[in-house]
Amino acid sequence: MVHFVGVEAMIRLVEKTGVREFLSGLSQAIEDDFRRWPVFEKTPRIASHSSVGVIELMPTSDGNHYGFKYVNGHPKNMKEGLQTVTAFGVLSDVSTGYPVLVSEMTLLTALRTAATSAMAAKHLARPDSRCMAIIGNGAQSEFQALAFAAICGIDQIRLYDIDPTASLKCAANLAGHGLDITICTTAQDAVAGADIITTVTADKQYATILTDNMVGEGVHINAIGGDCPGKTELHKDILHRSQIFVEFTEQTRIEGEIQQLPENYPVTEMWQVITGTMPGRQSAKEITLFDSVGFAIEDFSALNFMRRQALSLGIFEELDLIADLADPRNLFGVLETKKDPIRRPQRPQAAA
Amino acid sequence: MVHFVGVEAMIRLVEKTGVREFLSGLSQAIEDDFRRWPVFEKTPRIASHSSVGVIELMPTSDGNHYGFKYVNGHPKNMKEGLQTVTAFGVLSDVSTGYPVLVSEMTLLTALRTAATSAMAAKHLARPDSRCMAIIGNGAQSEFQALAFAAICGIDQIRLYDIDPTASLKCAANLAGHGLDITICTTAQDAVAGADIITTVTADKQYATILTDNMVGEGVHINAIGGDCPGKTELHKDILHRSQIFVEFTEQTRIEGEIQQLPENYPVTEMWQVITGTMPGRQSAKEITLFDSVGFAIEDFSALNFMRRQALSLGIFEELDLIADLADPRNLFGVLETKKDPIRRPQRPQAAA
Numbered sequence: 291m292v293h294f295v296g297v298e299a300m301i302r303l304v305e306k307t308g309v310r311e312f313l314s315g316l317s318q319a320i321e322d323d324f325r326r327w328p329v330f331e332k333t334p335r336i337a338s339h340s341s342v343g344v345i346e347l348m349p350t351s352d353g354n355h356y357g358f359k360y361v362n363g364h365p366k367n368m369k370e371g372l373q374t375v376t377a378f379g380v381l382s383d384v385s386t387g388y389p390v391l392v393s394e395m396t397l398l399t400a401l402r403t404a405a406t407s408a409m410a411a412k413h414l415a416r417p418d419s420r421c422m423a424i425i426g427n428g429a430q431s432e433f434q435a436l437a438f439a440a441i442c443g444i445d446q447i448r449l450y451d452i453d454p455t456a457s458l459k460c461a462a463n464l465a466g467h468g469l470d471i472t473i474c475t476t477a478q479d480a481v482a483g484a485d486i487i488t489t490v491t492a493d494k495q496y497a498t499i500l501t502d503n504m505v506g507e508g509v510h511i512n513a514i515g516g517d518c519p520g521k522t523e524l525h526k527d528i529l530h531r532s533q534i535f536v537e538f539t540e541q542t543r544i545e546g547e548i549q550q551l552p553e554n555y556p557v558t559e560m561w562q563v564i565t566g567t568m569p570g571r572q573s574a575k576e577i578t579l580f581d582s583v584g585f586a587i588e589d590f591s592a593l594n595f596m597r598r599q600a601l602s603l604g605i606f607e608e609l610d611l612i613a614d615l616a617d618p619r620n621l622f623g624v625l626e627t628k629k630d631p632i633r634r635p636q637r638p639q640a641a642a
Numbered sequence: 643m644v645h646f647v648g649v650e651a652m653i654r655l656v657e658k659t660g661v662r663e664f665l666s667g668l669s670q671a672i673e674d675d676f677r678r679w680p681v682f683e684k685t686p687r688i689a690s691h692s693s694v695g696v697i698e699l700m701p702t703s704d705g706n707h708y709g710f711k712y713v714n715g716h717p718k719n720m721k722e723g724l725q726t727v728t729a730f731g732v733l734s735d736v737s738t739g740y741p742v743l744v745s746e747m748t749l750l751t752a753l754r755t756a757a758t759s760a761m762a763a764k765h766l767a768r769p770d771s772r773c774m775a776i777i778g779n780g781a782q783s784e785f786q787a788l789a790f791a792a793i794c795g796i797d798q799i800r801l802y803d804i805d806p807t808a809s810l811k812c813a814a815n816l817a818g819h820g821l822d823i824t825i826c827t828t829a830q831d832a833v834a835g836a837d838i839i840t841t842v843t844a845d846k847q848y849a850t851i852l853t854d855n856m857v858g859e860g861v862h863i864n865a866i867g868g869d870c871p872g873k874t875e876l877h878k879d880i881l882h883r884s885q886i887f888v889e890f891t892e893q894t895r896i897e898g899e900i901q902q903l904p905e906n907y908p909v910t911e912m913w914q915v916i917t918g919t920m921p922g923r924q925s926a927k928e929i930t931l932f933d934s935v936g937f938a939i940e941d942f943s944a945l946n947f948m949r950r951q952a953l954s955l956g957i958f959e960e961l962d963l964i965a966d967l968a969d970p971r972n973l974f975g976v977l978e979t980k981k982d983p984i985r986r987p988q989r990p991q992a993a994a
Contacts, residue, residue, distance in 0.1 A: 296962030338703050340736045345708050347699050351690050356697050362739025373970050378963050384692045387714025396965040432974035463974045610648030611730050613748040618725050622784035622815045
């Protein structure tokens, strides 16, 4: 049988593990996979565009497992009370081609995005960073705050959103998590004194969330919201003052902040920093920028990490997705079940 | 909730509908979609190859629904008692990006392949065809026989396989379906007197199942087994004597029998025949050849047809795949369920 982790199971899995512990383990799993970056099959996402949104498939493989994520992006959904982004994912065994896991990934993507951000900041931000500003306090903001708390030692959070109720929602959700939280009335106020600035706004257009004068020396910028063609958050002048780090250059040139820059503008891929083949931050005064758009390998890491958790905690269901036959040539026989017990007895699947 | 049709549900669905009725309805659904071919988004499959097999994603969209199929091909699986090919599929609503159906497609692919073959033969074979030879009596053979019986009026079947037990299995499965069945000891014997020749062998290599002298005038050849680079079944001389019809030229040039021919060799796409923009068979003496490799639109038609059947017969389960929130910005809130009932009450989904 194929294992299934639905939304309720994912919620129980994260609660039982602990959000911070889940984010820490996931961040480490992503780092481990970035460390072996060259073994992965890297394909640009396969997108199907319509006038109201996009549906994408993001596959990758490390030669042992194959994984893909289905994800949509429909900015108008929010007005209809629906999620802008929903996602689910599949893991398969490369040696047999059989799927082994189907999972919700709306929640898991939020977790992996935050875990990836914090992993990058662990390598790029000043080690003494304590205070993070979060510009944009929507669905991703709490995950960012907790990931940076768990992985980078952040304990002060400064919130700003053009909609004050979003900041209130974020602050309320973060209450009781041991963070010193300040709601600010301007973006300028939020970034004052911050060691790390996270931009994670949702407007699908060229916007300038940060202008050059707002960014002081030594800051690490974690730019999450600029993640598709035509959507950026940072003024170009900031990019020129920063050392820029990306996931997969080919994809980020199209989707990231650097779509504002010439095609040959130098950037460093995060896996090169992690493996020590390229430098990360080189001085306490440097501005570092992680221009993050999300990449298939992070989803792959998330599915594998989550699967291990789910199997060890026994939090999953079974999905009747594969016609496993006693005689594989006799597929037609399954339609005449009165004749014979044609399907193979289902074997419990060994843990990874 | 997302609807789920697993293997057991698919079996019940086909049994309850009747295999022939299911094949007839599906064949009509595929023809209806071929008739509006230009509205579909057509992408080559996205393949991930390993040393032992391939995993593919096959997406398409008609602007209202988006669908994709996951399918693997692992010839060595058979020796391990596993399926060479397994598949599942997803349908989504283009306007919201939300998935609406997850379904097994191992069985459904077998049905749609046979329904597509019979649909093509309905337009290409001589109308007085009664007798079909099937060379290769593996997992697809019974579906082919019943589809041609239901859609093209075939009532005589001549079976041949290099493994006689395969022919015996096929004949046993077809017993009681009102067909006159003959098991033959050579391919030459099987095709003698046949109006239609179906080749559906499984060897993954260039093979010559049919040589030129075996194919008489007026025959329709339904070539199913040559469906990937390096795998063909027909001698090139047969191709030169035939009018060749394909699903999607760009894909068939790579995967079909016509990979043996020059890149500009003239072929006709089936949708052109169905819409009357190009001729099909032009005389009773002509040899017509449907060089079939399987295309994403057929899977799309199959998922939509099957979904209508499943909803009308009430044969489906519900899958907890989408985190539908009361406040879409409050994704984090689902992790703190003790605070509030955060998830939206699940609404029953209207039929298509």
